[in-house]
Amino acid sequence: MSEESYSLSGRVFHRLREDILSGRYHANEELREKTIGDELGVSRTPVREALRQLELEGLVKIIPNKGAIVEGISVADIKDIYAIRAHLEGLCAGWAATRITEQQLAALEENVFLVEFHEAKGNYAQMLELDNRFHDLLYEASGSRMLSQELVNLHHYVERVRKITLSMPERVIKSNNEHRQIVEALKQHDEDRAEKLANRHIRNAMANMDKYGWENLLK
Amino acid sequence: MSEESYSLSGRVFHRLREDILSGRYHANEELREKTIGDELGVSRTPVREALRQLELEGLVKIIPNKGAIVEGISVADIKDIYAIRAHLEGLCAGWAATRITEQQLAALEENVFLVEFHEAKGNYAQMLELDNRFHDLLYEASGSRMLSQELVNLHHYVERVRKITLSMPERVIKSNNEHRQIVEALKQHDEDRAEKLANRHIRNAMANMDKYGWENLLK
DNA sequence: ACATGTATAATTGTATACAATTCAGATATA
DNA sequence: TATATCTGAATTGTATACAATTATACATGT
Numbered sequence: 001m002s003e004e005s006y007s008l009s010g011r012v013f014h015r016l017r018e019d020i021l022s023g024r025y026h027a028n029e030e031l032r033e034k035t036i037g038d039e040l041g042v043s044r045t046p047v048r049e050a051l052r053q054l055e056l057e058g059l060v061k062i063i064p065n066k067g068a069i070v071e072g073i074s075v076a077d078i079k080d081i082y083a084i085r086a087h088l089e090g091l092c093a094g095w096a097a098t099r100i101t102e103q104q105l106a107a108l109e110e111n112v113f114l115v116e117f118h119e120a121k122g123n124y125a126q127m128l129e130l131d132n133r134f135h136d137l138l139y140e141a142s143g144s145r146m147l148s149q150e151l152v153n154l155h156h157y158v159e160r161v162r163k164i165t166l167s168m169p170e171r172v173i174k175s176n177n178e179h180r181q182i183v184e185a186l187k188q189h190d191e192d193r194a195e196k197l198a199n200r201h202i203r204n205a206m207a208n209m210d211k212y213g214w215e216n217l218l219k
Numbered sequence: 220m221s222e223e224s225y226s227l228s229g230r231v232f233h234r235l236r237e238d239i240l241s242g243r244y245h246a247n248e249e250l251r252e253k254t255i256g257d258e259l260g261v262s263r264t265p266v267r268e269a270l271r272q273l274e275l276e277g278l279v280k281i282i283p284n285k286g287a288i289v290e291g292i293s294v295a296d297i298k299d300i301y302a303i304r305a306h307l308e309g310l311c312a313g314w315a316a317t318r319i320t321e322q323q324l325a326a327l328e329e330n331v332f333l334v335e336f337h338e339a340k341g342n343y344a345q346m347l348e349l350d351n352r353f354h355d356l357l358y359e360a361s362g363s364r365m366l367s368q369e370l371v372n373l374h375h376y377v378e379r380v381r382k383i384t385l386s387m388p389e390r391v392i393k394s395n396n397e398h399r400q401i402v403e404a405l406k407q408h409d410e411d412r413a414e415k416l417a418n419r420h421i422r423n424a425m426a427n428m429d430k431y432g433w434e435n436l437l438k
Numbered sequence: 439a440c441a442t443g444t445a446t447a448a449t450t451g452t453a454t455a456c457a458a459t460t461c462a463g464a465t466a467t468a
Numbered sequence: 469t470a471t472a473t474c475t476g477a478a479t480t481g482t483a484t485a486c487a488a489t490t491a492t493a494c495a496t497g498t
């Protein structure tokens with residue numbers, strides 16, 4: 001999944017989103033077009049385009065003739081996103097159960113196997129990448145452009161949580177077991193079971209953060 | 220609910236979105252920055268900003284150095300959105316049941332009453348506006364910025380369906396009855412019931428379109 | 439006729455110029 | 469002192485200029 005963008009405005013957009021979601025900009029911070037442009041070595045034009053896009057994502061608020069301020073994202077927001085994802089990933093897995101292709105199934109099985117492989121070697125660096133890939137594959141298997149798009153968007157918001165989660169070996173193992181069960185249900189085209197398992201998978205991720213402490217999230 | 224935008228780029232954005240969702244532009248149509256700018260009497264700058272935003276909403280696809288083409292929205296997409304909304308409006312109503320304020324409840328009750336009033340007078344013109352308002356109030360009552368934002372976005376996509384639906388007197392009556400029941404559940408802070416009713420409300424809207432014939436949707 | 443190459447036009451990407459608005463500080467006035 | 473108002477700087481909004489890329493048309497050779 002290449003998140004690269006070869007236009008300047010695209011690069012500025014991804015960079016600013018990352019900086020906001022990672023907390024490098026704090027909430028309510030003012031974003032000046034010229035300042036950002038100078039920092040990234042571009043003119044105001046691509047910066048403006050990026051800010052307008054971030055506004056649509058809800059990460060900044062643009063006040064006409066005044067400027068852009070960081071909306072940021074609170075712990076409550078992230079919890080909400082997990083609740084939303086629980087529903088939508090369930091729906092997604094359910095749809096995928098009846099629509100998934102053999103190739104997509106094979107790709108998911110390979111993914112589960114790869115996690116197992118690297119986990120056994122204690123190679124946790126690739127976990128985030130592999131986890132991203134699992135979910136992207138699942139989204140695509142739903143066969144729904146709209147649902148997939150929604151879930152990909154939501155996924156970005158919680159990258160920070162997942163970085164923490166997937167650095168815990170015991171959670172990685174459990175998570176991959178849950179992935180395996182989901183794939184199994186997809187293989188059997190068991191819609192209800194796939195939906196329930198995917199829903200619970202997200203809820204388990206939430207429960208894991210409950211134990212870890214959400215308040216530790218934003219440093 | 221003011222959908223107005225006082226910047227040129229905002230106006231272009233809303234205008235283009237409306238034109239795409241209403242089918243004035245057909246799928247795969249190429250959108251030239253200069254042409255659009257000339258039509259709307261603005262320069263390329265605000266047009267570009269609008270196109271970049273529409274890309275994020277999935278309504279156009281931008282191919283670097285080539286241009287923007289209309290993604291459009293298919294009947295399948297709209298059905299998917301209804302399914303997604305069914306889940307999320309349920310979640311939303313459930314949350315609202317425990318968080319809604321007295322003022323918000325009063326506003327919802329007033330809305331239901333107003334629909335009744337205008338319906339009795341056969342004044343169907345305001346129905347879309349009032350229906351929009353009901354759902355916006357419900358979204359806000361969820362107390363969740365993220366969920367509200369998601370639902371508002373999804374709502375835009377199906378404006379075309381709702382224009383049809385809400386021009387059917389018998390559906391308007393049923394719809395408002397469903398609204399009334401939802402408000403009742405919110406009043407009693409009955410989370411499960413609110414969730415079920417809101418979920419079913421959207422499913423009923425789908426069933427109504429099933430009868431009407433989805434294929435008649437895109438002219 | 440067909441493919442290929444090349445010049446030219448059209449279009450997008452980015453930077454800059456200028457207009458409109460807002461902000462900050464100084465000055466004036468009660 | 470407190471308040472109001474003016475003035476210039478800073479910032480955003482929009483248009484335009486220029487660069488980079490892509491599309492089109494035509495010529496050339498096979």
